[in-house]
Amino acid sequence: MEFQLNADEIAFRDELRTFLKRELTLEVFAANRDHAEQGMWSEAFTKAFRRKLGAAGYIGMGWPAEYGGGGRSRIYQAIFWDEMEYHRAPGLDRTVTYVPNAVMAFGSESQKAALLPAMSRGELSWFVGYSEPEAGSDLANVKTKAVEDGDHFVITGQKAFSSDAHMADYGWVAVRTDPNSSRHKGLTMFIVDMKLPGVSISRHATLAGWTHHSVNFDNVRVPRSMMVGEKDQGWKVIMGAIDFERAALASPGLVDYQLDRLLAWSLEDPHGNGRPADDPLVRADLVDLAVEAEGARVMNYWLASLHARGLMPQHETSLTVLVKRETSRLMDSTAMNMLGLHAPLRAGDPHAALAGEVELEYRDHLYFQFAAGGFDITRNVIATRGLGLPR
């Protein structure tokens, strides 16, 4: 039992912080925002930065050496995700957090050889095609179909709520290959080159002001060599990949950033009316947030410790993501309740509190409550898979 980082882990963390601070200065941020996308990092910068992460060895550092990885333990990976989130670095998505693990676990040798080296260099972007208009919480209700045709499969259908599909090189896509099947049976995973004819993207404006996408497949011919695992055995792949996915979502860096930002606000007195931190009621709220943030942090590193020990946590991962996301939402709502009349002012208004970041996140983080396993679905998973309650 050791709750502290050891000397080597601290050295790694400090080196990473130095890298992130050097690469992501305020000036760099100002020059690389996309104002049409709510001021987020631009696509071009995101892709360029991901290459830098690759060149510095961060993306593959936790991969096994046989795939060109650094073989570092999951603790280092957790530190990497944690610091990336804290520093609001771009590019920390499925492309680096879990698609590589899924490819390693379920991909063919030729897929691994073709994809992993480029992925470790940060050259590829991915979208994950699970959700559909009729397959949300009920993921097994996938209707997109693939019909076998010689050495190809022909995919037709629609994937919905497809984050970053517009900038993806590849899709990790679940389709129904057995037309007579239902539910979990008869699904197959494919890796789909997004440049193939018949792939098109639709745009959807979100409450958070940035654009989300859905993907249409119109008779897209995908070679058999890009099938992942065996035909009609996709559910196993999906479930395995989801366990990788959830671990990456549990990182506490965002929550720490939210807390620290609010602390910084509470210790300033720009209008000469007293520091919020000197108000006992504000202080009490800040204390409560700090306690919850600490909870999210220890949960995450506990999860990483289980992984580092070679255990395969499942409901523990769902639980840790729930803790992180609920804590982040508590940060959002408590901050909104604290910022007074300034709270609803949006980014760009000179009077906005904390540059409008909290107002933006209050909208943006709504997705925590439903995406990649919503809060209530997660409670179902914990109760049944974790606590053994009957379905």
Next chain:
Amino acid sequence: MDITLDEDQTLLHETALSFAQSALTPKRIRELETTPDGFDTGVWKEMAQMGWAGAPFPEIYGGAEVGPFELGLIVEALGQGALPSPLFSSVIEVGMLLLDAGSEDQKREWLPQIASGDAILTTAITEAGGGLSPQEIRARIEPTGNGFRIDGAKLFVRDAGAAKAIICLARAGNKPDELTLALVRTDAPGITRRRLDAAGGEALWEVRFENVTVDADAIVGQSGQAWPHVARLLLRGAAFKAAELVGIGKASLALTLDYAKTRIQFDKPIGSFQGVQHHCAEMFRDLEVSRLLAWQAAGSLGDGLAGAREVAIAKLKCSRAIPALTRTAHQIHGAIAYYRDYPLELFYHRAIAAQAAYGDAAHHRRVLAAMLTNDLPQFRGQGRHELPVHYF
């Protein structure tokens, strides 16, 4: 970083839990709540034989040299079994206080007796106000010709009825923290004791000192300089009460899951209903966060006030979350657990007692709030980041 139990820790926890859950029946535990001692002497002797009564002491004093994290695992297990014992009074309070502040003679005299279970000792810190600040201490200690005289009334003293001696905190001067600790044998003239009628498994007492005299060598530590030692005692107490609360939460959730899986209504186990499932998931969520924070707190104890932040966070979280968890447990059980012969009430009441001990949630919220404005780096933990100036 490795937040998992090693083999020795796993074995220790399993051993302690197995003992705690089988040493006494719930009926016997309930009976003990009304006896003067409040615990079973034979069981305490067995625990001493396993090394738990001297767990944190060095071997030369008959101890097992168990670290604070491992001691926390033992406390958690005892909480899970609702097993009453003088572990807090005799070991965590007095034993660890003597290790911190006692003279070599005092340690040699008392620690082996504590470790063997032959003597129970306790401390008398709090008074009628019940608060944990030094200003609240009004009991007086004054020099006589060849010793000291103590006058005052102490409240919430653990196991005073069974104790052979009490280490009493008393005021030596008018400065707020000019306080002295003195070890007083309970057979000294002038001591009267009354058991408080309190919920939970601990025997709490009111102890009055009227013209009680002690020799000069009864002073523990330096005269007038007791407060830093008391602050550390309270810190340890809070850390281990958080551990006890975790055990209480585990037991309550386990009872609830058993019930939800077997209780049939509407032709189904009630645990198949999402309304019940979500309550259980929430209980588990709060329990796991509480457990890890309590583990971190116990593991962070060390020299001085090491772990002050971690302990305050853990005790605050556990003091709120675990009593709430026991309330939900009762909600899911319904009427059956409202009857006294159903074991859930043991944990319901112990949660309320434990959340109040060594600082309730409000107390630890104040501790952390003071850190926020007076000691920001400490408040923010391991100084993992400077405050961000990013983006605004």
